[in-house]
Amino acid sequence: MKHGRWRFLLGALVPALVLHVVFVLSPYAQAFWLSLTDWTGVAGEAQFVGADNYVRLGGDSLFLDAVRNNALLLLVVPLVTIALGLFLASMLRTSSSRLGQGYRIVYFFPQLLSLVVIAVLWSFVYNPNTGLLNSGLRAVGLGAMAQSWLAEPAFALVAVMVVLIWSSVGFYVVLFSAAIEGIPRELFEAALLDGAGKWATFSRVTLPLVRESVQVAFVYLGIAALDAFAVVQVMTVGPGGPDGATEVIGLSLYRTAFSYGKFGYASAMGVALFFATLTLAVLALRSGRKERLELA
């Protein structure tokens, strides 16, 4: 039996580990090394340049645009999505179950679609002449507000934010309403008996008890906001324009590597993105731990 045990374990673990090491771990490790070189893709010709790439990143105005845009996305998208998600989920709690089921089905639609499909769809919606948005505005007499949304530097990033929020709210409504259903009914009844209004019930009962779900949502949405590649690349002009208005780090990296062939420099962008993601995760985990101590 001992012999069979090891044979089974080897058979179960080795294929997956080989795949993991070759396609996941080794590329991640190589990226850190490449970010310290000036490699342009020719085998054996990577010169070690130390921190040069990182110094250059600090003076690369397009990359700084990308960092600013990702930071804005990180600030706005998770907050608005979670607020809308919590609002709709607590509305769903009090609605009749049949209607609530119907709404849940519809809200979840965008979650099933590829971000590419969503980006193509919204590029039609934003189309200045024939799009759903502008022709809708004209139809209700607000034609003066019609814009060429993706070509105006002032609106392009907002247009991207709207798409990201639209595509993720439904998922978090479902997630939060599952968490809210897990709250014992007696607590809501007690709050009602104590004369708590809607807002007090939400902020004193619902919110503290779904806090863990909200934290998870912040991490997931934060990671999505640091990405935003597919929507920007497919939907915005350039892509990344106008005038760098929707440039994001992932797009800079992709272009630097696969259009310009500056693989060392692109890897440095990847490392920067990695540290941003890591910081986000650590912050969320730390605030999570504090919360648990307070409850205990």
Add this chain to the structure above:
Amino acid sequence: MTLLQARPTSPVAAPAAPKRPNPLPGLAMFCWAVVTALPLLWAVVSSFKTDDEILNSPWSLPASPQFDNWARAWTAASIGRYFFNSLIVVGGALLLTMLLGSLVAYALARYEFRGNRLIYYTFVAAMFFPVFLALVPLFFVVQQLGLLGTYPGLILVYAAYAVPFTVFFLHSFFRTLPSEIAEAAVLDGCSHGAVFFRVMLPLARPGLVAVGIFNFLGLWNQYLLPLVLNPDPDRYVLAQGLAALSVSQGYRSDWSGLFAGLTIAMLPVLIAYVAFQRHIRAGMTAGAVK
């Protein structure tokens, strides 16, 4: 629920006035449903219109449905071919992911050995790394293996990036399964492999279904990996093909064909979802609830 509704009429409750239901919650929920559904419906309706109708009356219904748009998108715009490519790549990757992921999760959850924790954390840590970081070296790894732009290359890479979450999810699932049945099977002379495939895997079915649905959608909607690793237009997957189509000059003027292609890309998933919606929502949110 009954208790809650009964409360205001009970003698303790002060105001006896009949309570009018607040219209705000219903209105808010309805509005968001419209905001969500309207663009999707608009795309489906537009896919049946002529180019002229799309350009001149974006909000109206088609005078007569143009099924030709769909045929043109499927054949002339190669959406059919992309669909087929997606099926092969995602099907293969899903099978491989589920097999390898469940084996690793089971071995790590039910066997004690040195290095067990290390292997587990090696897999789990990979979930927190942005794929962008690996992108450049990954391209050269796949190129050196001669797998660039091939089905096996995409299948292996897709699986490699889907296995970590599968391991993470199923690991906790296998831990909660009772060990008595497995022990009885061992006493009856089952080998380790047989215990896994005949006893434990069937017991883990709910978890496998949940993570399988999650993986299917994740892989089906994959864009970044094929964009970099799959440069051959004949082998484009659906998302990649649609993106290429929407920016290519040749189809810029064929609005109705583009709308039809878009609808073909989104309708099957939405229909499958409405049929199995409870399972799918449970599977998709399970990862975040853990």
